[in-house]
Amino acid sequence: MYPAPFEYHAPSSLDDAIALLSTYGEDAKLIAGGHSLLPLMKLRFTQPAHLIDLRMVPGLADIRDVGSSVVIGARTTHAMLEASSVLQRKIPLLAQTAGCIGDPLVRNAGTIGGSLAHADPGADLPAAILALEAEMTAVGPRGSRKISAHDFFVGMLTTALDAGEVLSEIRVPVPPARSGSAYEKFAHPASRYALVGVAALVTLGSGDVIQQVRIGITGVGARATRAATVEQELTGKRADEALIRDAASHAAEGLEPRGDLQGSPEYKAHLVRVSVRKALTRALDSVV
Ligand SMILES: Cc1cc2nc3c(=O)[nH]c(=O)nc-3n(C[C@H](O)[C@H](O)[C@H](O)COP(=O)(O)OP(=O)(O)OC[C@H]3O[C@@H](n4cnc5c(N)ncnc54)[C@H](O)[C@@H]3O)c2cc1C
Numbered sequence: 001m002y003p004a005p006f007e008y009h010a011p012s013s014l015d016d017a018i019a020l021l022s023t024y025g026e027d028a029k030l031i032a033g034g035h036s037l038l039p040l041m042k043l044r045f046t047q048p049a050h051l052i053d054l055r056m057v058p059g060l061a062d063i064r065d066v067g068s069s070v071v072i073g074a075r076t077t078h079a080m081l082e083a084s085s086v087l088q089r090k091i092p093l094l095a096q097t098a099g100c101i102g103d104p105l106v107r108n109a110g111t112i113g114g115s116l117a118h119a120d121p122g123a124d125l126p127a128a129i130l131a132l133e134a135e136m137t138a139v140g141p142r143g144s145r146k147i148s149a150h151d152f153f154v155g156m157l158t159t160a161l162d163a164g165e166v167l168s169e170i171r172v173p174v175p176p177a178r179s180g181s182a183y184e185k186f187a188h189p190a191s192r193y194a195l196v197g198v199a200a201l202v203t204l205g206s207g208d209v210i211q212q213v214r215i216g217i218t219g220v221g222a223r224a225t226r227a228a229t230v231e232q233e234l235t236g237k238r239a240d241e242a243l244i245r246d247a248a249s250h251a252a253e254g255l256e257p258r259g260d261l262q263g264s265p266e267y268k269a270h271l272v273r274v275s276v277r278k279a280l281t282r283a284l285d286s287v288v
Pocket of ligand 1: 039167
């Protein structure tokens, strides 16, 4: 199917993109990689009269190492995240998660900003962004503001971005020394979307005591979320196999898995428990 007719705009600055959003309001949509928006337009689930393309806006597609954090432009593609030597060295969780998305075609076109702004409940990056406690910058007609990962994902396909705002960049703190991480994805064999995806980030203190652990989960409910109970259960304890197994067995508590064509709520809860155990085990194995 073809999308409904629309007018195409290619602003050459962020200010122009924001001005166009203000002018056309609800009739307008931003487009970045188009890999989530265009399928919806072709199905006519959404019919924007104006498409505002971010591809000509300079400075939105880069990865900057600023010491204690890495700043990523919203139009940076999944392939760029995966291939980034800065991320592989300093924040491997993000590079690894991006490398699990779809196939090379999807990773070459899809962007981190598009994925986060779209907030698909099965998208991979939100799990890593939550575990890394990243901070989003939203720019709109009234200037810019920061939104924490915790506050960003509001519900199914819904974020804390206002209608007139553009997500411009994502600041990701570099994990402290003695940290390890892993993204564990149970992918649908056809779509490659996550039935369940778990991003784990663990930091050890002296005597291998878990100083800090953060777990982001995607695919289960209406939005990506943190496994707060498991995090609390592990913090301050010495990391070993029995502890991880025990804590992971509670990982689905407090979540409300969606039953759908891919599986029942019970099946999804089982996948959560197994994936949390695997992600934590791999994260601990990767601590250097
Ligand atoms: C075959 C296929 C397989 C896929 N598999 C996976 C997978 O395994 N895992 C996964 O996570 N994803 C998967 N995706 C989705 C893919 O990663 C998308 O590219 C991504 O979710 C959206 O990024 P985009 O740049 O294409 O956004 P677009 O489609 O251009 O935009 C998506 C939405 O975000 C808004 N938007 C875009 N950029 C901004 C911005 N800077 N500020 C504010 N709003 C913005 C748009 O208005 C739109 O509403 C798949 C897609 C396809 C087609």
